[in-house]
Amino acid sequence: MALLEIRDLTAGYGVMTILKGVNLSLEEGEIGVIVGPNGAGKSTTLKAVFGLNTITGGQILFDGEDITGTPPERLASRRIAFVPQEANVFTTMTVHENLEMGAYARRSDISAVLDHVYSVFPPLKAKRNQPAGELSGGQRQMVAFGRALMIEPRLLLLDEPTAGLSPLFMSEIFDRIIAINKTGVSVAMVEQNAKQALAIAHKGFVLANGMNSFTGTGAELLADEDVARSFLGG
Amino acid sequence: MNELIFFVNKALISGFVIGSIYALGAIGVTLVFGILRFAHFAHGDLMTVGAFVAYVLAAAAAAAGVTAPVPLAVVVLPAVIVVTAVMALGLDRAFYRPLRRAGSPGVVLVMASIGVTLMLQGLIRLFAGPRSREMYFTEPKDIFRIDIPGAASKIVVTEPQLILFVFTLVAVVALHWFLSRSRLGKAMRAVSDNPDLARITGISIETVVRATWIIGGGLAAIAGTMLSLDVTLKPDLSFNILLPIFAATIVGGIGQPYGAIAGGFLVGFSETLAVFNWSVLLRPIARFTDGAFEVPAKLAFVPTEYKLMVPFIILVIVLIWRPTGIFKGRVL
Numbered sequence: 053m054a055l056l057e058i059r060d061l062t063a064g065y066g067v068m069t070i071l072k073g074v075n076l077s078l079e080e081g082e083i084g085v086i087v088g089p090n091g092a093g094k095s096t097t098l099k100a101v102f103g104l105n106t107i108t109g110g111q112i113l114f115d116g117e118d119i120t121g122t123p124p125e126r127l128a129s130r131r132i133a134f135v136p137q138e139a140n141v142f143t144t145m146t147v148h149e150n151l152e153m154g155a156y157a158r159r160s161d162i163s164a165v166l167d168h169v170y171s172v173f174p175p176l177k178a179k180r181n182q183p184a185g186e187l188s189g190g191q192r193q194m195v196a197f198g199r200a201l202m203i204e205p206r207l208l209l210l211d212e213p214t215a216g217l218s219p220l221f222m223s224e225i226f227d228r229i230i231a232i233n234k235t236g237v238s239v240a241m242v243e244q245n246a247k248q249a250l251a252i253a254h255k256g257f258v259l260a261n262g263m264n265s266f267t268g269t270g271a272e273l274l275a276d277e278d279v280a281r282s283f284l285g286g
Numbered sequence: 287m288n289e290l291i292f293f294v295n296k297a298l299i300s301g302f303v304i305g306s307i308y309a310l311g312a313i314g315v316t317l318v319f320g321i322l323r324f325a326h327f328a329h330g331d332l333m334t335v336g337a338f339v340a341y342v343l344a345a346a347a348a349a350a351g352v353t354a355p356v357p358l359a360v361v362v363l364p365a366v367i368v369v370t371a372v373m374a375l376g377l378d379r380a381f382y383r384p385l386r387r388a389g390s391p392g393v394v395l396v397m398a399s400i401g402v403t404l405m406l407q408g409l410i411r412l413f414a415g416p417r418s419r420e421m422y423f424t425e426p427k428d429i430f431r432i433d434i435p436g437a438a439s440k441i442v443v444t445e446p447q448l449i450l451f452v453f454t455l456v457a458v459v460a461l462h463w464f465l466s467r468s469r470l471g472k473a474m475r476a477v478s479d480n481p482d483l484a485r486i487t488g489i490s491i492e493t494v495v496r497a498t499w500i501i502g503g504g505l506a507a508i509a510g511t512m513l514s515l516d517v518t519l520k521p522d523l524s525f526n527i528l529l530p531i532f533a534a535t536i537v538g539g540i541g542q543p544y545g546a547i548a549g550g551f552l553v554g555f556s557e558t559l560a561v562f563n564w565s566v567l568l569r570p571i572a573r574f575t576d577g578a579f580e581v582p583a584k585l586a587f588v589p590t591e592y593k594l595m596v597p598f599i600i601l602v603i604v605l606i607w608r609p610t611g612i613f614k615g616r617v618l
Contacts (some may be wrong), residue, residue, distance in 0.1 A: 070384070104482070104486075124485040124486050129484070129488060133486075136482070136550045141478050141480075142479040143479060143480070145475060145476065149475075154487055156489050274405060
């Protein structure tokens with residue numbers, strides 16, 4: 053059974069329909085990458101999974117359970133975490149408080165997972181009492197990732213995690229995503245740097261005009277000439 | 287020396303009293319704004335309602351033969367806080383939540399809160415009439431006169447003022463602990479910071495909204511009861527101080543609880559210092575300099591009747607110097 057299964061999803065914002073039938077299936081432990089041109093509905097797909105927009109049709113299953121239209125605050129306790137592209141940290145709260153908020157949905161002792169997150173992102177420990185809004189872009193992204201990891205997610209949704217970061221930091225983020233995935237966390241991400249992202253993907257989904265246009269393993273999509281010509285810039 | 291004591295009595299103590307009341311009200315206004323993103327104009331009347339609840343409960347306690355070394359309104363205050371907090375929740379449920387659910391813009395909620403203000407004032411007058419009432423049933427207002435060595439006059443503090451100091455201190459410390467240490471308090475700050483991200487991390491906005499009304503309503507109950515003990519209870523008790531409370535909220539930085547406290551005291555002290563008759567302090571200096579200059583009989587920055595404009599002067603000055611308020615709030 054797939055961990056995340058999206059069937060014929062139609063969704064949008066208010067009366068504007070953006071997704072016109074998207075299908076996506078991700079097994080436990082996989083990295084799935086959604087690529088495609090601007091406006092194809094990549095971010096809309098992730099947001100629909102998290103109940104952040106209007107779903108007009110189709111179904112979203114998580115671990116076999118229907119979560120279509122479940123309000124976002126109920127998904128954290130199912131151990132689904134989402135890192136939005138923008139405004140993904142609490143800027144007025146300290147790094148430490150950001151991480152604590154990440155664990156809001158779990159009422160158990162969080163010191164072990166806190167230690168784990170600090171060991172994954174060592175720079176955060178030194179800045180733990182600094183407001184997240186005062187950090188650099190790369191460090192903020194670490195806080196956003198760390199916050200998401202605090203729930204010990206089974207599924208991590210990432211909306212363009214490398215947007216606005218320097219190339220050096222970009223490959224570091226990809227390394228971190230692989231490392232997180234190795235600990236058993238399934239990852240579904242939207243990415244503009246399609247080549248790099250597909251290189252680490254178990255599955256790739258190319259969206260165009262709110263519909264699937266290609267689906268395959270990351271390697272298949274990278275090797276496909278049509279995909280390369282239309283979406284990967286030759 | 288006598289002049290200094292006069293200054294302490296007339297400017298410092300009364301500044302602290304009115305500053306505390308403003309601060310307690312402004313914390314509620316700023317929390318509601320920080321979480322719900324609208325200016326809650328009915329907050330003043332929530333304070334008045336709290337004072338009337340205190341009056342009714344204290345009268346009932348007096349009729350039941352309860353006696354206490356402090357005013358009965360203080361004895362029943364925990365119950366008053368609960369009742370007022372429940373009323374605040376009820377107002378939200380009946381008037382604000384439906385609008386929120388319908389996705390109304392903030393200005394619609396502001397208008398609704400003005401409607402709630404008029405409704406509450408009408409209800410209070412309907413049941414209690416327009417007259418003023420005394421909040422003391424079983425015992426008179428105690429007044430403490432503190433002797434200062436070498437001075438003829440004394441520092442005068444009334445019992446409700448002392449209780450107000452204590453309650454304000456406790457409320458501020460408790461609020462600080464709540465916002466910086468407790469799980470719910472941090473969730474509240476998270477919702478105020480970034481509501482979408484807060485939902486994503488699993489924080490229920492409705493839970494935080496309820497906590498906001500409970501805290502705001504509870505503090506309004508304390509402020510209203512204390513104000514009515516210090517002066518008298520009347521239907522427009524707190525509506526009259528609504529504008530200074532909003533000035534204090536904005537001066538402190540809207541959405542910033544510590545700013546609201548600072549703003550409350552800043553506005554409170556400014557008011558009393560502005561209407562203080564400074565010639566009392568200048569006269570001894572004039573005597574000392576052998577009459578080098580003449581001191582008029584009354585020398586205040588503004589006449590008492592114009593006291594209400596002081597908060598706005600402070601507001602304009604602070605906003606020119608620091609447009610986001612002292613604690614850098616978020617003005618929309």
